[in-house]
Structure formats: C-alpha cells, structure tokens
Amino acid sequence: MSIDQAVSIGLPVRLATATDPAAPDTAAWNPPALPDGARLLKGERNWWFLGPGGVARLRDRHVTPEGGLRPEARRRLHETGMLTPGRVNAYALTVLTSTHCNLGCGYCFQNTAQDEAGGSRPPRIGRTRLTSETITDILGFTERQMAAAGLEKLRILLFGGEPLLNPRGCLELLERAAEIAPTTAWMISNATLLTPSLARKLTDRGLTSVQVTFDGDRADHDRIRIGRADGGATFDKIVGNIAQATEATPLQWMLRVNVSQETFHGVDALIDRLAGALDPGRCTLYFARIGDVGVGYSNSLLHTGELPAAFARWQRRALDLGFVVGRPGARQTCVTCGHTDGRYGAVVSADGTLASCWETAGKPDWEVGTVTDGYRPGEETRDRWIACQDLYRYDEDARTLARFRDSVDTALLDYLQETGRL
Incomplete structure (x- = not known):
C-alpha cells in the first residue's frame, strides 16, 4: 500500500478499516501535527517517512520545499495508521x-x-x-x-x-x-x-x-x-x-x-x-x-x-x-526509562533497588526506589531519573549525531529498495 507506495519494514502498520471513523474531506480537514519522533529523510530516488506506525516511501510532490509534509500526504499517513503509536502490550x-x-x-x-x-x-x-x-x-x-x-x-x-x-x-x-x-x-x-x-x-x-x-x-x-x-x-x-x-x-x-x-x-x-x-x-x-x-x-x-x-x-x-x-x-520513547513513574517497565538491580535505566543500575546514589517500597516521589528522583544514552x-553536538544517523538510515533504506528487500 502506498502514498504512491507505503512500505512496512519491521514496524506494525495499522490499515484503515470500516470500523475506523470516516476521514473528513481533505479540504475541510486540519491535518494533525506529526508525532514526536517522526522522521523525513531524502533518499536517492524518493523520500522516506519514518513514523510510529511504519515506514512509507514518498514522492517529491508529497513534500514541501522546506522539507515538510503536504496536507494530502499527511492525511493519507493518518488514515493508514502511520502516525499512530503502537500500544504497549507487555x-x-x-x-x-x-x-x-x-x-x-x-x-x-x-x-x-x-x-x-x-x-x-x-x-x-x-x-x-x-x-x-x-x-x-x-x-x-x-x-x-x-x-x-x-x-x-x-x-x-x-x-x-x-x-x-x-x-x-x-x-x-x-x-x-x-x-x-x-x-x-x-x-x-x-x-x-x-x-x-x-x-x-x-x-x-x-x-x-x-x-x-x-x-x-x-x-x-x-x-x-x-x-x-x-x-x-x-x-x-x-x-x-x-x-x-x-x-x-x-x-x-x-x-x-x-x-x-x-x-x-x-x-x-x-x-x-x-x-x-x-x-x-x-x-x-x-x-x-x-x-x-x-x-x-x-x-x-x-x-x-x-x-x-x-x-x-x-x-x-x-x-x-x-x-x-x-x-x-x-x-x-523507551518503555522502561521514558516514563518517570516506571509505568511500563522497571530496572531492578540484584539487591532489589530500582534504577531509572540500565545505565545507572547498581550505581551508588542513583537509586529511585526499591521493589518493596516502590518508586520514591518524583521530587526526590528528578535528578536521578535518566534515559537511554x-x-x-x-x-x-546533537545536530551532528542526528545527521550521522539520518545518513546511515537513508543509505540502508535506499539499498533495501534497490535490492528488492522491502
């Protein structure tokens, strides 16, 4: 399925079904903002949209000169679930x-x-x-x-x-x-x-x-x-x-x-x-x-x-x-360390102390609670709650790191397309 052709590669794609609310007419619809974390990469032959619901291949006509999505492209991505985060199930x-x-x-x-x-x-x-x-x-x-x-x-x-x-x-x-x-x-x-x-x-x-x-x-x-x-x-x-x-x-x-x-x-x-x-x-x-x-x-x-x-x-x-x-x-967002209340996951050291992330588990002065007493109040753990990396x-700087990742990921997607692995 495509915007010209949407491609799911390892990430779940929820397709619109008869039970979904009907999409409003494009002219009257105000497209939602892109979700946090979505990426738009310029490949050799097309654009790649990487969203929480999957990956889509886009054409130049779907992207603005400034590198954003045009309303019609955004609407189609919304309809096909590409903008919808997956549900945590474990x-x-x-x-x-x-x-x-x-x-x-x-x-x-x-x-x-x-x-x-x-x-x-x-x-x-x-x-x-x-x-x-x-x-x-x-x-x-x-x-x-x-x-x-x-x-x-x-x-x-x-x-x-x-x-x-x-x-x-x-x-x-x-x-x-x-x-x-x-x-x-x-x-x-x-x-x-x-x-x-x-x-x-x-x-x-x-x-x-x-x-x-x-x-x-x-x-x-x-x-x-x-x-x-x-x-x-x-x-x-x-x-x-x-x-x-x-x-x-x-x-x-x-x-x-x-x-x-x-x-x-x-x-x-x-x-x-x-x-x-x-x-x-x-x-x-x-x-x-x-x-x-x-x-x-x-x-x-x-x-x-x-x-x-x-x-x-x-x-x-x-x-x-x-x-x-x-x-x-x-x-x-990491399900383990991305929520300061440990909502969807926890890191536990061998003695039962809780850490926010694997990076601080077992390290003195980084505990955020224990499995017997639970998490400490947020005001006590704010400076100890760190996320991956x-x-x-x-x-x-962060911009250089992002350019590196975008370059490597674009090259991989282009090669997967070129060799028919999508």
Whole structure:
C-alpha cells in the first residue's frame, strides 16, 4: 500500500478499516501535527517517512520545499495508521541477576575507573547477586505495576554484569515469572559461560534471544574484550558457544559490533568471519560507536568523515551475507526509562533497588526506589531519573549525531529498495 507506495519494514502498520471513523474531506480537514519522533529523510530516488506506525516511501510532490509534509500526504499517513503509536502490550522488566562480570572491558559503563595497572581488572560497581527472596519481592512489585498499567504480559531482560554468573537466579526468575503472567525473555550476555545445556534450560523457560558484543575482528576483540581473571582471549570461545547453542536451541542472536578507533579497520573482516562461523539467518547484526561514560576511556573516532559511509558499507555487506539488519524507524520513547513513574517497565538491580535505566543500575546514589517500597516521589528522583544514552558524552553536538544517523538510515533504506528487500 502506498502514498504512491507505503512500505512496512519491521514496524506494525495499522490499515484503515470500516470500523475506523470516516476521514473528513481533505479540504475541510486540519491535518494533525506529526508525532514526536517522526522522521523525513531524502533518499536517492524518493523520500522516506519514518513514523510510529511504519515506514512509507514518498514522492517529491508529497513534500514541501522546506522539507515538510503536504496536507494530502499527511492525511493519507493518518488514515493508514502511520502516525499512530503502537500500544504497549507487555511490561518490560530488566533484572540484574549479578552485578559482577568475568570480563574486564575498559569502556564498560559499570566501571568506576580504569585499571591503574593497565590490566584487565578495572574497578566496578559493588557486587550483588539475585536471591530467591529478592525474586519474590521483584515479582510482587511487578504484579502491582502490571495491574496499575493494565498489562497482562511480561517481557524480561536478563542483565548484569554478566547474568550467567548466576544461572540459578536466571532460571528461577523465569520459571517463577511464568506463574504470574505469560512471559518471554531475552538476555544481554558475553556468552563465555553459555553452554548448550544451559541454553536449552533457558529456552524452555521463555528465553527467545541473546545479545552478544564483539569488539572488532578476532585480534582486536582479544586485546579489548578479555577475561577479568587472566586477561585471556575470548573471541573463539564466544563464537563457539553461539554456534553450539544455535544447534541446540531455536535462539535468535543480536550481534552488536562495537566501533572505536581500535576496532574500525577490522570490522569488514569480522563480518565475513562471523558469516563463515555462524548461521547469518539467525543473527541480527548491528554496529554501535562506543561512547564516553566518564570512566577514563576515550574513543577518538567521530561521527563525521568516513564513519557514515563505513556504517552503510557494513550494513550492505551484512545483508548480502544473509544477516538480518534492523530496519530504521521513528525515534521512540523507551518503555522502561521514558516514563518517570516506571509505568511500563522497571530496572531492578540484584539487591532489589530500582534504577531509572540500565545505565545507572547498581550505581551508588542513583537509586529511585526499591521493589518493596516502590518508586520514591518524583521530587526526590528528578535528578536521578535518566534515559537511554543520557550519561554518554560525545565530542560532537546533537545536530551532528542526528545527521550521522539520518545518513546511515537513508543509505540502508535506499539499498533495501534497490535490492528488492522491502
């Protein structure tokens, strides 16, 4: 369906039906303003509209000389649901099962400083571990929050530290959560501890996907993403564990590639290496520049120069090798940290303290409540309530970052259209 042709790519599109209110005549209709987060990008052959209800391909006649939407185009987008935000249908619960980690990555936002000895043991947030008693409190809190929001489904993120340093806590949380609501789960893990047996147990309890990070190709990764105890290499272990778990379970994988001045030149080789070792059809590949969170780690690679073209090249190569690449979309409010009352989600550390976002979980003086007492009043948490990326520092201004994202997303949409992948 189109404005000339609307295209849904990974985002739900609600079509107008006979039960919808009849659209008024164009001449008499005052089109609503675009929703927050909607984007309009100029592609090589057409324009791309990215809204909360999906993505549409537009022609020049639908866009004003100033780069806005003409009334007829806006009306059609409204009629087809492109301007309508999707309904939250599950409570998003993030739980740190362990705040400890078995790796010593120097850029980690949970570090409190760099390792003064130059080794693999940067100081970290305090060590806590999820217990059965805390799980009881977390699930009681979750039931109350879900009832208040009118939500009946639960989506859990197993987080850390490294969540698999406490496999019993992961399994018990998922098993008991299923007793209060239909539950699905995903996990962010370094995968060094993921065995086929453990992967099967987690999958049986609702785990559907795992996010794993790579720091460039093997040599770069093994210099950066190292064992905390011995500084040992991890690349082959991680790839092997993913491959074995893929054979043993239906798990899907989100492979994050960290980009910095230390990894940039190895990313092309990494994509090919992963394609040869893993099943690309089960893996979503995405690329992310490492940000500065104030722990003494510096990334001199900027979002200008050759970086936009490199991101576009990597995405095209990943697609051509059979990897899934996430489709661009509108800027959307995070269901977990985007509402200061924790309406649709919560982040809980292993000791039961509440944080506004995963970036501050387990950090002293950033608590916004506890699962036993609930959230503190807004006037007490106002300065502690941060959203995704708020703690990251960049050497460029927000306009430069937005131009980078728009350039990369436009190139991806153009390539998807060019290769018939839409």
